[in-house]
Amino acid sequence: MANAATQAKPLHIGNATRLGFEAALLAARGMEANPLILDDIPGCSGFSAFYSIYQPKPLSTPSDHHEFLLEKQDIAFKRFPAHLGMHWVVDAALSVRNLFINYAGSFLPSLIRTIVLKIPVSKYINRPFPSSEHQARHSFQFNACIALLDGEVGLSSFTESSIHRPELRELLHKVVVEHPEDNVANFDKMYGEVALLLHSGDVLTGKCDTFYGHWRKPLSKESLLKKFRSNASHVLPEEKIETIITMVDNLENLSDSSQLACSL
DSSP, X not given: OTTTTSTTHHHXXXXXXXXXXXXXXXXXXTOXXXXXXXXXXXXXXXGGGTOTTOOOOOOOOOOTTOOOHHHHOOOOOOSSSSOTTHHHHHXXXXXXXXXXXXXXXXXXXXXXXXXXXXXXXXXXXXXXXXOSHHHHHTOHHHHHHHHHHHSOOOGGGXXXXXXXXXXXXXXXXXXXXXXXXXXXXXXXXXXXXXXXXXXXXXXXXXEESSOTTSTTSOOOHHHHHHHHHHHHTTTSOHHHHHHHHXXXXXXXXXXXXXXXXXXX
């Protein structure tokens, strides 16, 4: 997980894909391995030979009313390019920001004494003062503060000039992190909560248990197109962007995928 906030992260996905494909080809040719690799049996430790805390548990037989998460979840679309967990905190921050503006008339950081984030325990995305683009994309603290400061999060939020703004650093120094027991590191059950403790003694709170883009609250087609146009505008002219959108909308009718590839 140390590489989660680095450019090396995609290499692990590619390597896992390669190894899985290789295993499938070998199995198709009749090669066999130990069927107890995931078990903890004396003389055949499997994973537990190297991971002492590995304690496999048998899967319970589903009852008539049991439902696996994979049966009901769908794709979660990110609205901005950051770790998925950041989306809960950003939506909570935007919610409390609106409350604060109604309270004070505008966003005035000087009125804020402390910013409390209530988030799940997750070491690699608990980064109080990120110093690079990739670290910022994997920081609960950064994403909460950038949402509070700017009222939105996008590609430009993670540039060097944005990350090192003095006013952002000022907000980061006010952040305190809490880990409630009921807030588990699970994309189905977690929530993000952002509380502003003001010098006046007042407390404003925003909470999100299902961000916009989660499979329980999917993005509309309009929101998806807005995201694509915004991201693509950094590398493609407007004419090509609209051509790609038209092609994807009619993908089933394309005679050759090269037509789409040529537009990229």
